[in-house]
Amino acid sequence: MSDAIVLTGRAIRLSRRNLDAVLTAMLLPVMLMLVFVYFFGGAIDTGTEYVTYVVPGVMLLCAGFGSANTAVTVTHDMTGGIIDRFRSLDVGGTAIVAGHVAASVLRNAVATAIVFGVAFLIGFRPAAGPPAWLAVAGILLLFILTISWLSACFGLIARSPEAAGGFTFLMMFLPYPSSAFVPIDTMPGWLHGFAQHQPVTPVIETLRALLLDRPAGDSAWQALVWCGAILAVAVALSGVLFRRRTA
Amino acid sequence: MTDEPAIEARGLEKSYGAVRVLEGVDLSVARGSVFALLGPNGAGKTTTVRILATLTTPDAGRARVAGFDVVAERRRVRRAISLTGQYAAVDETQTGAENLWMMGRLTRLGRADARRRAQELLERFDLADAGRRAVGTYSGGMRRRLDLAAGLVGRPEVIFLDEPTTGLDPRSRQAMWEVVKGLVGDGVTVFLTTQYLEEADQLADRIAVVDGGRVVAEGTSAQLKERVAGQRLDLVLDGADAFAETARLLGARLVWSDADRLTLGVATDGSAAHIRGLLDEIDPGRRAVDRFTVRGATLDDVFLALTGHGAAHDTTPGTAGDKESTRV
Numbered sequence A: 001m002s003d004a005i006v007l008t009g010r011a012i013r014l015s016r017r018n019l020d021a022v023l024t025a026m027l028l029p030v031m032l033m034l035v036f037v038y039f040f041g042g043a044i045d046t047g048t049e050y051v052t053y054v055v056p057g058v059m060l061l062c063a064g065f066g067s068a069n070t071a072v073t074v075t076h077d078m079t080g081g082i083i084d085r086f087r088s089l090d091v092g093g094t095a096i097v098a099g100h101v102a103a104s105v106l107r108n109a110v111a112t113a114i115v116f117g118v119a120f121l122i123g124f125r126p127a128a129g130p131p132a133w134l135a136v137a138g139i140l141l142l143f144i145l146t147i148s149w150l151s152a153c154f155g156l157i158a159r160s161p162e163a164a165g166g167f168t169f170l171m172m173f174l175p176y177p178s179s180a181f182v183p184i185d186t187m188p189g190w191l192h193g194f195a196q197h198q199p200v201t202p203v204i205e206t207l208r209a210l211l212l213d214r215p216a217g218d219s220a221w222q223a224l225v226w227c228g229a230i231l232a233v234a235v236a237l238s239g240v241l242f243r244r245r246t247a
Numbered sequence B: 001m002t003d004e005p006a007i008e009a010r011g012l013e014k015s016y017g018a019v020r021v022l023e024g025v026d027l028s029v030a031r032g033s034v035f036a037l038l039g040p041n042g043a044g045k046t047t048t049v050r051i052l053a054t055l056t057t058p059d060a061g062r063a064r065v066a067g068f069d070v071v072a073e074r075r076r077v078r079r080a081i082s083l084t085g086q087y088a089a090v091d092e093t094q095t096g097a098e099n100l101w102m103m104g105r106l107t108r109l110g111r112a113d114a115r116r117r118a119q120e121l122l123e124r125f126d127l128a129d130a131g132r133r134a135v136g137t138y139s140g141g142m143r144r145r146l147d148l149a150a151g152l153v154g155r156p157e158v159i160f161l162d163e164p165t166t167g168l169d170p171r172s173r174q175a176m177w178e179v180v181k182g183l184v185g186d187g188v189t190v191f192l193t194t195q196y197l198e199e200a201d202q203l204a205d206r207i208a209v210v211d212g213g214r215v216v217a218e219g220t221s222a223q224l225k226e227r228v229a230g231q232r233l234d235l236v237l238d239g240a241d242a243f244a245e246t247a248r249l250l251g252a253r254l255v256w257s258d259a260d261r262l263t264l265g266v267a268t269d270g271s272a273a274h275i276r277g278l279l280d281e282i283d284p285g286r287r288a289v290d291r292f293t294v295r296g297a298t299l300d301d302v303f304l305a306l307t308g309h310g311a312a313h314d315t316t317p318g319t320a321g322d323k324e325s326t327r328v
């Protein structure tokens, strides 16, 4: 545990000094939000002000895209000399991964808050009260934690940081076939099945319901189950992958 | 404590797929001594170090380090050792002090103790001024010193150094040698690998020469030098006839021969008396030898003498350094 705390401190220092990566993780969702709101928004009918509709999706893209960067930082350690030193100090794989994940959660919590700030500037006016905001923060943190740990698994598989970067790509595209930017029923029929049942959709729907002060229905528990299950699998898998990689 | 060796290995074997990397390595290193594993690229040096440092498990054989078995008692071994690998194991974007502080915390020092230890090591390794700068701005020699310092934070009993000076310029290498010599005073055992005979000679009490996954010779530097002279006398002969005649005369004492350049090499201790004697013996008529040079024995000479074949692998000092710089 204390190793994990020391390594979290290290990972935070490393991210602070690699601000480009953090800025990219923020800039991309902000640009997308501006593009969607100002270029496409007028043409998309969502039944509400488009900015209000799209912000939960943008938040999720921001959180997912930023968290996916954990794959890169993990691979960087695994392919450099430092992993041997950590292991010769008897630092376990879980502590190493947990350090990167914890720093990622912190990094993305800040990034997400800033993107929320930009959303307010361009007219996002949610109806949520304080308890709903707490729930929003909780869901986003859980999502960030889940994707970060899942990314760490990819980082343990990838042979180079460039290869690990491919995972950020996947996370950037996953929100498109969901209700993030346009209502699912405007998509072609063959996509409905995937778009409705992929893990990102219930998370977005829950965020949207909380922010707009509407009933969340089934999506809230679906979101929790999805995230919880993926997180549990990722934690177990990362242990196995680390042992395999260092055998 | 006991007179059990600090490191003892018996019959270590390791294969990667079909490639047999170690084919039965036996080693014994006394406590408080410096031991060098000397060999060319691909000889199995890193593999041996990784097994002894518990990072890789051997396919066969056993090894004990600091009194513990490297497989069955891996955690206790880890608490007694440190490894400074062939490739730098420090964070480029952390400062020197932060890197050392982090290592201190990971070896279970308290916050204040870790800070004190980091400062102490920075001063000892002549990095006090650079301690607040990011490691990315360090020179190769500074980085290597910091890397070594990071391995000392936890006051290990046994220190493994994998090619500590590969890729360094002569001055930084010299500085590194001083640092390694300084370690011995603390009573620790140092196990280092190197491709340079001179380095092993300078630092080690005992040297093992590895080639093709086996120890082909082991002994003190003086013992090895009796088998492979420390210096080589290269003779440029006056023509093909003189070349053939002299080669015949030298017979088994020949350690080097290059017919294209009409050059023959013979072992010497480098003293004027020995060289004068050799020249008189080889060329009493003072006509056969055109020119001569005296040079330090290369790893090739060692291998030629010990294995009967040249180090078939790439042993030019530059290559390993290049490889290292592309990794950083």
Ligand SMILES: Nc1ncnc2c1ncn2[C@@H]1O[C@H](COP(=O)(O)OP(=O)(O)OP(=O)(O)O)[C@@H](O)[C@H]1O
Pocket: B016, B019, B021, B039, B040, B041, B042, B043, B044, B045, B046, B047, B048, B086, B195, B320
């Ligand atoms: N993980 C691995 N997978 C496959 N082959 C490996 C692996 N590690 C080492 N080898 C092979 O084992 C042989 C010995 O490698 P090792 O790194 O121990 O040599 P070395 O003496 O340290 O060489 P160098 O001077 O280049 O560092 C080489 O042929 C290398 O290609």
Ligand SMILES: [Mg+2]
Pocket: B045, B046, B047, B086, B162, B163
């Ligand atoms: Mg090596």
